Amino acid sequence: MKELKQTETATMIKFKDYPFENDIKRALGELGFKHPLKVQEKTIPLILDGKDLIVKSQTGSGKTAAFAIPICEKINAAHESPQALVLTPTRELAEQVMKDFSDISKYKELKCLALYGKQPMADQRRELKKNTPHVIVATPGRMLDHIENKNVRLQDIKYLVIDEADEMLLMGFKEQLDAIIQKLPKERVTLLFSATISDEVNILSAQYMHDPENIEIEPEVAxxxxxxxxxxxxxxxxxxxxxxxxxxxxxxxxxxxxxxxxxxxxxxxxxxxxxxxxxxxxxxxxxxxxxxxxxxxxxxxxxxxxxxxxxxxxxxxxxxxxxxxxxxxxxxxxxxxxxxxxxxxxxxxxxxxxxxxxxxxxxxxxxxxxxxxxxxxxxxxxxxxxKVEAERPTAKGRFKLESRKGQKALVQFSAGRSNSNLKANDFVSAIRNNVEGITAEDIGRVDIKDTVTNVEIFDGKERSVINAFKTKKVKGKLLRVKKG
Structure with missing residues (x-):
């Protein structure tokens, strides 16, 4: 398990000094875990104490082990029911996190299962019922599918981890997260890990976390x-x-x-x-x-x-x-x-x-x-x-640049920050997928305002965009569109 191998001594504390079961200590020793990294040192004691946490930590800092180790320690292996749910934005991350849980808990013999799309629902349903997991790691869409089809029991979930929360919200999973969390027990520990803490992440934590502690891990090297x-x-x-x-x-x-x-x-x-x-x-x-x-x-x-x-x-x-x-x-x-x-x-x-x-x-x-x-x-x-028009900050504190010569026009969509959760890449993807003859080079800045979004279109192709979106949708939403 190369990804989990410790290569940095962040402190003189050793994992063998933690109050872990011998089965957990044995697995950590074989994985090369000697000293906790900074994020692990700060979060493990708090998770063991049952605290809700918001953790800002960069990718590669050891955050998966930071929540996997204490959760594996606290799970009751004799109780065959899901006790921890980890939500991740992608299938690849779900598989990686599941593997980390399995490696850490292999001598405790916890059962871990990853659930994600593009795998047969029937196979996953059989696995959930035949080999009931203690830990479920899932993407939001597939987890919600299993909940709606009553394939999984959640009444014993004691730990909810929202991993890569910023990316989850950026990818438009807010509605699925809401639906999943509402089905979980109120009495639980909620752990939110994110590389960046956006306004959306703060709103999510305010909705579903109880008096969370905020931990920000500065990288060892900037x-x-x-x-x-x-x-x-x-x-x-x-x-x-x-x-x-x-x-x-x-x-x-x-x-x-x-x-x-x-x-x-x-x-x-x-x-x-x-x-x-x-x-x-x-x-x-x-x-x-x-x-x-x-x-x-x-x-x-x-x-x-x-x-x-x-x-x-x-x-x-x-x-x-x-x-x-x-x-x-x-x-x-x-x-x-x-x-x-x-x-x-x-x-x-x-x-x-x-x-x-x-x-x-x-x-x-x-x-x-x-x-x-x-x-x-x-x-x-x-x-x-x-061509630099002005080497001075605009009203938003940004430099105004003329980014490309040639014809440029604005196409305005009737969706902004206050009336939608659409992101810049949603508009770009929709334009690229629905407008014939347009390339990435034909799309400039996407400026999301309060109630509208302006997209720069080059080389006279704005009319094609406007005509296309009279019937086409942006992420399932039919919007009013006009020349800005």
């Missing part, structure tokens, strides 16, 4: 020092050639290339696989078994470079990733933090390289404001540089 971050300015047509050259120069031992859409993953893979045989790709539209096979190849090192969407790579805990490439600037600032967190894990260092085309430059500058620091430019291979 991310800006631990992960070298740079960007290249590049024209869209030159991105593929540039990323080839950068990979040849960097010679990564293991790297992930992040794309914003499934189509982008497929297109880039088709090009790069002719250039190198050590490349594989995953995204949410692929068959689950194929995705697992490709990720296994990547973990083993048989594929050196993995091309992936954010959703497919969420929960990807692979040691030895030296480089992260952002083929496109992510639409949500938090996604950038999660992406680069695939490298520089625990005691390692890494490199994060972002490709920025002219139409993405304003979004990239806003990302820098969010991060609180400038990312240095490694090179600029654009034919034209974005």
């Amino acid at each position: 991310s800006i020092n631990k992960i070298k971050q740079v960007y290249y300015g590049v024209d869209g047509l030159k991105k593929v050639d540039l990323i080839k050259k950068v990979i040849e120069r960097e010679i990564p031992r293991k790297a992930v290339i992040f794309c914003n859409t499934q189509e982008q993953v497929d297109n880039l893979f088709e090009i790069l696989r002719k250039w190198s045989s050590s490349i594989c790709a995953v995204h949410g539209g692929m068959d689950q078994h194929l995705r697992k096979e490709k990720i296994t190849l990547f973990k083993r090192g048989e594929c050196r470079i993995l091309i992936a969407t954010d959703m497919a790579a969420r929960g990807l805990h692979v040691q030895g990733i030296t480089h992260v490439f952002n083929y496109s600037v992510p639409f949500e600032h938090e996604q950038y933090v999660h992406r680069i967190g695939r490298t520089g894990r625990v005691d390692q260092r890494g490199i994060a390289i972002t490709m920025v085309i002219p139409s993405e430059m304003e979004r990239f500058r806003e990302l820098e404001v969010f991060l609180g620091y400038k990312i240095p430019c490694k090179g600029n291979v654009t034919n034209r540089k974005p």
Whole structure:
């Protein structure tokens, strides 16, 4: 279990000094756990005491073990009923967390089960009834399916863990979370773990947690020092050639290339696989078994470079990733933090390289404001540089940039912060999937206001967008749309 192996001594306290059962101590010893990491040292005693916790901790800090160890300790193995429920945003993370629970509790003989989509419901139903698990790790959608079909008993749940809460809400799981939590016992311990604490996360905690304690774990090495971050300015047509050259120069031992859409993953893979045989790709539209096979190849090192969407790579805990490439600037600032967190894990260092085309430059500058620091430019291979109109903060404290020459128009959708839970990537995905002839380069800034959202569309394609969304929906919602 390489992902759980401790490689950093955060304190002189030893796991053998904790009041754990011998079965738990034995498993921790075999896994290489000697001293708790900072997040484990702060949270384990509080979880053992039954406290609700909101924990802000970066990816790779050891947070899974921070909640898995005390929960395994507290579960009654003789009572054959689900006693802990862990909700995660993706199938890959669900599998990883379930494996961690199984490894920690193997001598205590707890039964753990992962539930997620694209697996037969009937098989999961049989497993729930035949081999009743003590710990269920599930994605919200599939967990709700089993609850509605009365396939699972929840009356004995004593621990609820919401893992990667920020990502869960970003992916639109709020309604499913509400429905699941309302079916759980009121008397329980609720643990919320997140890399960032957004307003949405705070609202969720206020709804369902009882007097929670807030714990913020500062990284042992600041991310800006631990992960070298740079960007290249590049024209869209030159991105593929540039990323080839950068990979040849960097010679990564293991790297992930992040794309914003499934189509982008497929297109880039088709090009790069002719250039190198050590490349594989995953995204949410692929068959689950194929995705697992490709990720296994990547973990083993048989594929050196993995091309992936954010959703497919969420929960990807692979040691030895030296480089992260952002083929496109992510639409949500938090996604950038999660992406680069695939490298520089625990005691390692890494490199994060972002490709920025002219139409993405304003979004990239806003990302820098969010991060609180400038990312240095490694090179600029654009034919034209974005023109800086004003080197002064706007009303929102951001720099106003003319991100792309040529025709630009705003398309306005009748949904904003106060009347919907739609995110920027929801609008972009809907436009890309429903408007013929539009590419990622044709979509600029997505500005979500109070009751409306304005989307920049380039090269005179705004009319096509407006016409398409007279009948098409954005994440299941039919919206009014007009030229902004």
